[in-house]
Amino acid sequence: MQIAQPNLTDALVTLPRMPPWVTSARVETLEDVPFLSGAALATLHLVVGCDDVPHALLRDRLSLTASEACMHMLGRPERAGDIRDAVHLLRPGDQPGPAGAIYLQWQQATARPISVGTLQRALPSVTAEQIAAWLDTGRGGPVMRAATVLEAVLTAHPREEVMALILADAVLAQSLGWTHVLPLLATGLKSRDLRKRGTDLELACHKALVSSIGATLPIASDLTRRVAHLRAVIPKLRAKGAADAVALFLTKDALSPTIALTDPTAGVGRTGRTSMSDRAARRLCDRLVDLGVVRELTGRDTFRLYGV
Structure with missing residues (x-):
């Protein structure tokens, strides 16, 4: 069977880019920041729907980034190279350390379509019923719902930051109609943001999305180009x-x-x-x-x- 060759030029030029005014604006109010995060999410939504993008690879790369961010939040020294080693050098039967365990959680949460079962495999310490309840928590737009779930999980489990971030990103993706979790809030929020509540936390989530999506779009473009060359x-x-x-x-x-x-x-x-x-x-x-x-x-x- 003859293998169709990808159009490398198309792969290089078709991915949408973030409008420059989204990241250059310096607004701080809950009235203005959602406009910017909405523009960022709309741009990313086009990328999520693009067939040229290696979505599984992008999710795995972002899972590594989210794991590194979680390590920083938890005050641990492991960085991307350490986290890669902790998972990719595991032999069957070996147990990962804390950094590897968190990376595996993110991989499990992002590898399959969003469902209670997928999330429970990543978060075995909570019941399927509890996960289902959290996925149905909150009203309003995607970011408001994600912030509500983030606050609810952290209130119930104050020391489970990773679980809260996975569920918040799951609710965000589900609200946007995406089939898979894409780590975004986890890579944009800071540890101090997780102590916020109410509108302050919602504002922090909007700001985090502008930042994380601004970093994600170049990664998606780079991986799309590299994968096109690999297939060729x-x-x-x-x-x-x-x-x-x-x-x-x-x-x-x-x-x-x-x-x-x-x-x-x-x-x-x-x-x-x-x-x-x-x-x-x-x-x-x-x-x-x-x-x-x-x-x-x-x-x-x-x-x-x-x-x-």
């Missing part, structure tokens, strides 16, 4: 299992060639497809780096991780 080199790959490996790169922020591409209980092996040998996986990753479509993310000689 598939016909040049002759290694057995290369197409399956590339499919993983289209959905994961990072992969270990010696774990995700070789372990029959991880990565492609879970779909029943043939896993690669350790040597073949490392050679494939080096080949993709040489072709300029994948990057080595760690700078290490061993325990390397690769991503688009």
Whole structure:
């Protein structure tokens, strides 16, 4: 079967950009800030509906960003590289540390369409009934509903900031008609914002969305461009299992060639497809780096991780 080649030019130019006046404005009132966050959300909504965007990869990248933000909120030192290692170097049966556990929560919350079951897999400490009640909490627009849920969860569970942020982003996405959670509030809010209540918290959520969406749109554009180039080199790959490996790169922020591409209980092996040998996986990753479509993310000689 002949593989249709993506139109790289289209992938580079079709994604909407944030209007400059959204991020340049310096307004502080609850009357003005929602206008800016609404414009930002409307721009992102167009991106969410664009087929060229690698949505699974974008969600995984934002899950990493949200995890790093949560670590900062909790006063922990782990940053993106540490968090990647904590999850992507796990062997079957290993347990992640605190940073890895939070990253896995975000991955579980964003990987599948929004539902009570999806969220309970990410948040096993609360019941499905409680999650359903929170998803139905609040009235008004998407941001008002998200702020209401954020406040409700933090009031009931003051030390569960990660759970509150996941549920708030879930309610925001659900209110906007999106099928999946997209970490936005988690990447824009500060720890001091989580102590606010009422209209102060709602205002903080609007400001956070302007900031986080402003950062998300360039990431979406960059990943769309990179994925288009990655898809274009598939016909040049002759290694057995290369197409399956590339499919993983289209959905994961990072992969270990010696774990995700070789372990029959991880990565492609879970779909029943043939896993690669350790040597073949490392050679494939080096080949993709040489072709300029994948990057080595760690700078290490061993325990390397690769991503688009």
